[in-house]
């Protein structure tokens with residue numbers, strides 16, 4: 001039942017203090033003509049409503065959530081505790097710098113740590129998400145070429161194993177996209193890359209480990225090819241879970257990077273809640289970073305970089321998300337950060353190896369933080385698709401892995417356990433995957449019906465995408 005249907009006139013809770021300043025009403029032309037529909041419920045009804053909704057969905061706190069590429073990792077409670085401190089919540093972005101020195105120190109320290117982890121020289125915390133960071137990073141690349149009077153560079157090279165946001169961001173930044181195919185082994189085809197580069201190459205966008213979960217062995221050669229033709233290298237570091245504290249994109253030859261704090265750095269993810277996509281760059285690009293930057297000094301202050309591309313978001317980005325990410329980095333420390341990465345890689349390899357006698361792996365080699373299987377053979381044999389297996393998992397309290405992505409793998413399921421999952425949890429998931437494989441052979445019809453235990457069962461996903469109902473129809 002929707003909240004509007006539970007609403008009863010006059011039942012609303014409204015405990016605003018009395019007005020102690022002269023009332024100023026908007027002019028008649030600005031007033032709305034129809035009644036504003038706000039649900040009216042008592043506090044307990046409201047509380048129950050949202051608890052009921054929470055019970056109907058599946059989150060990281062409900063069970064295993066191996067959503068590849070998305071890194072649905074546990075959000076430690078201490079992050080929330082820090083982000084709830086009044087010293088962080090009861091401030092105003094227009095407060096003079098000398099009154100918020102602690103907050104500026106949070107920004108500065110987070111920047112420093114993220115630079116250290118990525119091997120970059122400067123960082124902006126302003127972008128609000130990964131794709132927003134990509135767009136920002138590409139504007140830095142554009143500003144760099146333009147500042148040198150180099151107007152011929154109109155193309156961004158994007159391997160076909162890239163995240164879908166990469167070509168979209170390049171197009172948003174006004175570039176044309178050159179897609180290059182991956183080799184059989186999932187890595188960038190160096191010959192194709194050499195053919196594609198030239199004086200019109202502005203840069204390359206690369207995800208490494210790539211979207212099939214593999215670390216590209218030719219990474220140094222790739223960045224060298226781009227640099228030797230005058231282009232810059234962009235590292236999609238949305239998911240740094242396999243490499244943080246182990247290897248640094250800056251050392252691989254990358255000039256610009258974005259990170260998703262809502263993936264690798266354990267801040268809440270999903271539900272469209274606030275994210276954060278910091279962008280790091282090498283020293284020669286720092287002059288173009290979005291404003292405002294925190295200047296070092298006896299007293300911390302804010303400044304605008306001299307050739308700044310301008311603001312990409314108001315003020316300092318999603319500040320409380322940065323507080324959470326900094327808490328995570330300080331909790332783990334210099335030893336804990338690489339350990340988290342190594343455990344993420346270990347967990348993914350453990351699951352892959354426990355499943356590969358039944359399920360066909362798209363690439364049969366050591367994976368990074370995630371692995372991709374293809375259900376093509378199973379589908380040919382039994383008619384059971386990646387979608388059916390994904391739906392079947394739901395009946396066992398497991399969120400489906402990423403489905404039908406990356407696009408270069410047919411009937412793909414992309415599994416990313418993350419580092420905090422115990423062996424018991426993974427063993428349970430492995431046994432469910434194995435049981436579903438059996439079921440695909442013995443009772444495929446039943447699996448086509450899954451899930452049967454969830455609040456909503458098999459949905460018309462095409463219908464939902466084509467004809468979304470996003471607004472409540474008031475009488």
Ligand SMILES: *Cc1c(COP(=O)(O)O)cnc(C)c1O
Nearest residue numbers: 069129130131163165207236238
């Ligand atoms: C998630 C992801 C993105 C996009 O990040 P958003 O915060 O969803 O905009 C980009 N690249 C990769 C590799 C990702 O996994």
